[in-house]
Amino acid sequence: MARSNPQNKTTQLHPEYNKQQQRKTNYQKRQRKVARNRLMLMFGVFFILVGGLAFTYHEQRQALLEKQKQSTALTEELNDQQELKKDLKVEIKQLNDDDYIAQLAREKLFLSEKGEVLFTLPKEDEKKQKNDDSSN
Numbered sequence: 001m002a003r004s005n006p007q008n009k010t011t012q013l014h015p016e017y018n019k020q021q022q023r024k025t026n027y028q029k030r031q032r033k034v035a036r037n038r039l040m041l042m043f044g045v046f047f048i049l050v051g052g053l054a055f056t057y058h059e060q061r062q063a064l065l066e067k068q069k070q071s072t073a074l075t076e077e078l079n080d081q082q083e084l085k086k087d088l089k090v091e092i093k094q095l096n097d098d099d100y101i102a103q104l105a106r107e108k109l110f111l112s113e114k115g116e117v118l119f120t121l122p123k124e125d126e127k128k129q130k131n132d133d134s135s136n
Contacts, residue, residue, distance in 0.1 A: 094100045
């Protein structure tokens with residue numbers, strides 16, 4: 001069934017076949033467009049997920065480094081406190097010793113035993129002040 005167009009003097013063969021081919025081409029174009037849009041959406045979701053994971057990893061890494069610094073500082077403080085505890089235990093033992101207390105009393109309070117003579121010497125700071133005062 002050929003139709004003729006009086007203006008172009010052309011004949012169109014099988015218009016139904018042409019329409020069917022045109023519909024098929026349009027459908028394929030739409031399918032490619034939908035597939036491309038889906039692919040772009042999947043890439044977008046993928047990059048958002050990867051970005052979120054990278055951000056979370058970075059934040060957790062920073063938190064871990066901060067905790068490690070805190071741990072190091074607290075370990076040093078613990079070591080200092082343990083040394084202080086040892087020193088205090090030694091001091092407690094010394095303070096329970098009567099001879100040590102007697103020696104400490106003689107040094108700090110200028111007490112003496114019977115028959116002892118005490119001589120007091122000026123401390124280094126007092127000597128320096130005395131020298132500074134006399135030079136002015």
